[in-house]
Amino acid sequence: xxxxxxxxxFLSLVLFTALLVGLDWHSTELWAQAAGIPDDLPKKLFxxxxxxxxxxAIVTILVAYGCLLLIQTLTNWMSERVARRFRLLIKxxxxxxxxxxxxxxxxxxxxxxxxxxxxxxxxxTGTIAVALGxxxxxxxxxxxxxxxxxxxxxxxxxxxxxxxxxxxxxxxYGLRGIQIQTPGDNRVTIPHSTTWTDPVSNANTGxxxxxVATDFYFDHDVDVEQVIQVxxxxxxxxxxxxxxxxxxxxxxxxxxxxxxxxRAYPMDARDEFNFQTDLIxxxxxxxxxxxxxxxxxxGFSQKLSS
Amino acid sequence: xxHSLVRTLQQQLDSWFSKAxxxxxxxxxxxxxxxxNVTTRIERRLQDLNNPDxxxxxxxxxxxxxxxxxxxxxxxSNSLVVLGSPVESIAQIMHESLRGWSxxxxxxxxxxxxxxxxxxxxxxxxxxxxxxxPYPVDLEKETGDRxxxxxxxxxxxxxxxxxxxxxxxxxIGGWDGIExxxxxxxxxxxxxxxxxxxxxxxxxxxxxxxxxAYFSEMKPLPDLEEDHLKDWLGSIAKTVIEGTQPSxxxxxxxxxWKKLENQSSGISTxxxxxxxxxxxxxxxxxxxxxxxxxxxxxxxxxxxxxxxxPPVLPSLPPLEVIDRYVLHxxxxxxxxxxxxxxxxxxxxxxxxxxxxxxLLREKVLELREGKLSVRAIHYAKLKTExxxxxxxxxxx
Numbered sequence: 001x002x003x004x005x006x007x008x009x010f011l012s013l014v015l016f017t018a019l020l021v022g023l024d025w026h027s028t029e030l031w032a033q034a035a036g037i038p039d040d041l042p043k044k045l046f047x048x049x050x051x052x053x054x055x056x057a058i059v060t061i062l063v064a065y066g067c068l069l070l071i072q073t074l075t076n077w078m079s080e081r082v083a084r085r086f087r088l089l090i091k092x093x094x095x096x097x098x099x100x101x102x103x104x105x106x107x108x109x110x111x112x113x114x115x116x117x118x119x120x121x122x123x124x125t126g127t128i129a130v131a132l133g134x135x136x137x138x139x140x141x142x143x144x145x146x147x148x149x150x151x152x153x154x155x156x157x158x159x160x161x162x163x164x165x166x167x168x169x170x171x172x173y174g175l176r177g178i179q180i181q182t183p184g185d186n187r188v189t190i191p192h193s194t195t196w197t198d199p200v201s202n203a204n205t206g207x208x209x210x211x212v213a214t215d216f217y218f219d220h221d222v223d224v225e226q227v228i229q230v231x232x233x234x235x236x237x238x239x240x241x242x243x244x245x246x247x248x249x250x251x252x253x254x255x256x257x258x259x260x261x262x263r264a265y266p267m268d269a270r271d272e273f274n275f276q277t278d279l280i281x282x283x284x285x286x287x288x289x290x291x292x293x294x295x296x297x298x299g300f301s302q303k304l305s306s
Numbered sequence: 307x308x309h310s311l312v313r314t315l316q317q318q319l320d321s322w323f324s325k326a327x328x329x330x331x332x333x334x335x336x337x338x339x340x341x342x343n344v345t346t347r348i349e350r351r352l353q354d355l356n357n358p359d360x361x362x363x364x365x366x367x368x369x370x371x372x373x374x375x376x377x378x379x380x381x382x383s384n385s386l387v388v389l390g391s392p393v394e395s396i397a398q399i400m401h402e403s404l405r406g407w408s409x410x411x412x413x414x415x416x417x418x419x420x421x422x423x424x425x426x427x428x429x430x431x432x433x434x435x436x437x438x439x440p441y442p443v444d445l446e447k448e449t450g451d452r453x454x455x456x457x458x459x460x461x462x463x464x465x466x467x468x469x470x471x472x473x474x475x476x477x478i479g480g481w482d483g484i485e486x487x488x489x490x491x492x493x494x495x496x497x498x499x500x501x502x503x504x505x506x507x508x509x510x511x512x513x514x515x516x517x518x519a520y521f522s523e524m525k526p527l528p529d530l531e532e533d534h535l536k537d538w539l540g541s542i543a544k545t546v547i548e549g550t551q552p553s554x555x556x557x558x559x560x561x562x563w564k565k566l567e568n569q570s571s572g573i574s575t576x577x578x579x580x581x582x583x584x585x586x587x588x589x590x591x592x593x594x595x596x597x598x599x600x601x602x603x604x605x606x607x608x609x610x611x612x613x614x615x616p617p618v619l620p621s622l623p624p625l626e627v628i629d630r631y632v633l634h635x636x637x638x639x640x641x642x643x644x645x646x647x648x649x650x651x652x653x654x655x656x657x658x659x660x661x662x663x664x665l666l667r668e669k670v671l672e673l674r675e676g677k678l679s680v681r682a683i684h685y686a687k688l689k690t691e692x693x694x695x696x697x698x699x700x701x702x
Contacts, residue, residue, distance in 0.1 A: 083694030208696050233478040236514040239631045239651050243513040243698055267696045278652050286478040 045120045046113055053112055060112070064105035071097045072172075079158075084208055084268055091157040092206065095150055095173040102175070138193060142176045145192035154200040160210055160269050162201040163190050169270065183273060203269060209242050210269035214279050216260040219293035224251070226290060227260055234283040235264040240275040242267045257295030337586035337613055341596045344608065345582065351542055352578050357399050358538040361527055361574070365403040366410075368525040369464070373411040373498050377461050380454045384461075385491055385499040389526045391573045391702050392504040392637045393682035397421065397469035399527070400502040404466060412464035412498070417441070420469040422677070423639075423646060427475035430483030434473070434490075441465065443493040463497040470503040471640035474511065476650040481515055488520045505700030510638050513698070526702065529572025532563035538574070539581055546585070546612045562614055569617045573702075575682035580617040583683065587612055622687045623668040628661050633670065633680060633688060634697050641677040 047053070072094065079090040110116060114124065132140050155161045155178065159170050163180075166188045172179035177191040203210035218227060228249050235247045245265040252259045262283075266275035340348075365388055375382040390396040397420055404414045417437040424430060441463065467473070467487070474481040491499045501521065503511075508524075511517040518524070530538070566584075570577035587595055591610045598609070625633075635650045636642055644662065648655040662678065665671040670688070672681050680688060693699045 083691065084696045085694045230478060233514075237476045237478055237480060237650075239476075239635065242696065243510070282478055282652055 044115055045123060047115055049113070057109055057112055060105055060108055064101055067101045068098055071101065088156075088158040088206060088208060094157050095146075098173070098175075099147075099150065138191070139176060141196070142191040142193040145195055146173075146175060146177070149192055149195060153206070154195060155202055156206050159205060160203040160272070162203075163194060163198055166190065208268055209245060209265040210272065211263055211265055212272050212275050212279075214262045214264075214276050216262065216280075216283060217254075217295050218258050218260065219295050220253075220258055222258060222292055224258070227287075227292060230283055230286045230290070230292075231260060231262045234279050234286065235262060237282060238264075238275060238278045240266040240268075240271045240278055254295075256297055256300040336589050337615065338589045338592050340585055340587055340612070341592065343598060344587070344595050347608075348542070348546065348582060348585070352582065355538075355542065355578075357402050358530055358534055358574055360530065360534050361399050362403045364525065364528050365400065366407060369414075369500055370411050372500075372523060373464060376498050377411075377458060380457050383523045384495045384497065385501065385521045385523060387501045387503055387508065387521045387524045389503055389505050389508055389524055389702070391527070391575070391685065392471075392506045392640050392700060393575050393680055393685045394504075394527070394573060395469075396471065396502040396504055396640070400466060400468040400500075410464070412462060414464050414466050414500075416466045416468060418467060418473075420467060420472040423472050423475060423643070425645070427477060427480045427646065427649070428482065430473050431486050434483050434486050438465075438487075438490060441490075441494055441497050443490060444496075457495075460496045461498070464500065465497050466500045466502075468502045469640070470501050470511070471507045474507070475642075475646055476510070476635065476638060480650075481511060484511055484517065485515050488515065488517055492520050504637075504640050505702035506638050507640065507700075509698060509700050530567065530570070530574055530577060531572065532567045535566055535570075535577055536563045539577070543581070543614075546608050547614055562616070566617050569619055569686075571686055573682065573685070576685055579681065579683040580619070581614075583620070584615050584617040585612045586615050619686060620683060622684060622691060623670065625670075625691065626661065628658075629665060629670075630692060630695055630697065632658065632661055632665065634692055636671065636678055636680050637688070637692075637700075641674070641679040643677055647678060 075090055075094045075097070079087045082090065114120060116124075149155065155170050157170050157173050160168065161170060161180065166180060166182065168180035168182035168186075168188065170178050171181045171187070174189075177189050177194075180188050180190065182188060216227070216231065228251075231249045232247060235241050236243065241247070242265040247262075247264045250261045250263070252261070262279060264275075264279070266272060368386055368388065372383070372386040376384050388396065388400065390399060401416075404410075404416075407414070417440075418433060424433060470484065473487070474484050491497075499521075505526070508517065566577055566580060570580050587610065595608075595610060631651055632647065635647055639646070639650065642650070644655055644658070647662075648658050651658060662671065666673060666678075669681055670684050671678050689699050
């Protein structure tokens with residue numbers, strides 16, 4: 001069973017229904033008078049409340065919850081079984097499908113309990129705004145952020161992102177937040193509202209490939225051309241490399257030696273660490289064959305201290 | 307992505323349709339699969355079959371035209387690359403094309419046989435250096451002011467490298483030999499260089515050492531059409547198929563060849579395997595066939611007739627992630643030993659062995675003379691599978 005924010009979704013649906021059922025017409029009328037809403041509003045905001053309606057509401061909530069669970073499970077199951085190219089396509093459809101179910105369920109529940117005229121809708125949104133604004137400020141902020149993020153797309157399901165200290169693959173997109181799977185196989189839940197203030201670093205932005213930078217260090221006297229040649233060949237020969245994307249080697253001088261950075265893309269961003277390991281393994285074998293000198297850090301420290 | 311999705315769906319629908327058709331035929335005629343001994347016997351006969359004539363004529367024509375241009379025009383290209391599918395033996399096709407070529411424009415010389423990769427892949431450069439010693443770059447000629455006529459007069463050598471696939475390995479330093487050859491060919495314009503290579507290997511070499519910038523003239527092997535297939539396989543088919551009886555008109559079999567052309571993508575090795583797989587035997591004759599000894603089968607014609615059913619590409623078995631890397635590597639190298647495969651994948655042989663065994667058992671891979679290669683009949687589906695999984699594939 002996938003971990004997700006279903007309890008949160010379920011809770012919000014239940015709370016929302018309770019809110020609608022709990023409010024009686026009298027209190028709404030009083031509120032309407034206090035808010036200076038004209039008297040010509042229809043007399044009944046709520047539809048007639050019966051056991052049958054309550055039963056239908058409960059069934060709707062259960063069906064919606066079941067559909068959410070099913071969609072989450074199905075998309076996860078399918079996306080891990082289809083070819084890589086279609087994996088992200090399926091994963092990215094998850095928030096939209098969930099959103100569609102939520103909207104449909106809420107619309108049905110509203111229609112069940114309310115007489116949705118123009119005036120009633122106005123009164124209702126005011127009530128909800130006040131109630132939720134005070135009681136669930138952060139929660140609502142996260143929900144709104146989640147909806148905005150769906151369209152701004154700083155992250156999507158399947159992307160590899162960094163928010164704060166947390167880096168990993170987005171594996172869940174809930175109403176309140178996202179879940180990322182870290183390289184250490186932990187699941188971190190981050191509220192959508194974090195993105196109002198914190199930067200989001202996205203490695204692949206909806207693509208299968210994400211750049212991987214691997215550092216190598218050598219002595220100042222190393223044959224630079226030889227190292228660059230080996231690094232390019234390491235990337236070209238790795239089974240993980242996406243050859244149609246650029247491979248670049250850049251250098252930087254440090255006090256203790258020369259730093260080389262190999263930038264290349266694996267065919268699947270998920271292979272990031274395997275790719276890095278493969279590059280290092282291949283390159284080190286070639287460096288050993290060519291007897292290339294690594295930085296002499298001990299000598300450098302001695303020089304510094306003397 | 308939309309294109310690959312459509313292609314996958316199309317392939318899937320086609321496969322379902324063909325399977326349904328084949329199943330219907332089998333049910334109607336009460337036919338059974340061929341027993342192992344009969345399949346082996348026909349396979350042996352197929353191995354003796356020469357490559358299709360159209361391959362030979364295409365290669366000869368391309369070489370003759372290329373050499374002619376090069377001998378008449380000082381700036382014309384001095385090379386030709388013959389590209390084939392990674393499930394065809396390009397070396398064998400090249401050798402067959404050169405064999406008995408009486409009106410060749412120049413006598414073809416094969417300095418390096420390229421039958422198989424050396425155990426140490428880094429030794430390919432030395433092999434090339436040794437084999438191409440008689441054809442060095444003459445620095446005086448290169449820098450001197452030779453007249454156009456004198457340059458053309460010296461163009462009398464036709465060098466053939468039958469299979470580039472066997473001259474590199476995907477590992478650090480593994481394509482140094484190709485770079486040596488590439489640099490030599492571009493400088494030694496007194497020789498005309500003909501290289502055989504698979505599309506996949508060529509694409510890979512193009513990524514890693516931009517080889518197509520040096521060898522611009524390319525000639526892909528033609529796709530086999532229904533008539534080519536009929537002419538080529540017809541001689542064997544005649545001896546084993548029921549349809550050669552006078553009661554059955556040749557035109558009745560035309561849709562079969564068309565179907566074979568479509569399913570095989572015009573590739574000879576796929577067509578052969580598909581044809582063999584489409585053969586069925588009457589259930590009544592199954593017992594007789596199973597009891598035949600090698601001597602009975604060695605005599606030539608089979609003592610019973612077989613039936614052709616619509617050719618269908620088999621489904622790929624479920625592949626694990628590592629399987630795709632293995633199969634991709636095998637396709638790049640055409641055929642490859644276990645040791646070279648593990649070097650290419652950066653894994654130890656012991657780690658690769660279980661998956662290789664599984665792929666051999668599933669008949670996706672086959673082992674011949676110690677080399678692993680992909681069974682041609684799976685090639686089309688495998689290519690789509692790998693492309694959908696973001697691997698680069700050869701554009702054949």
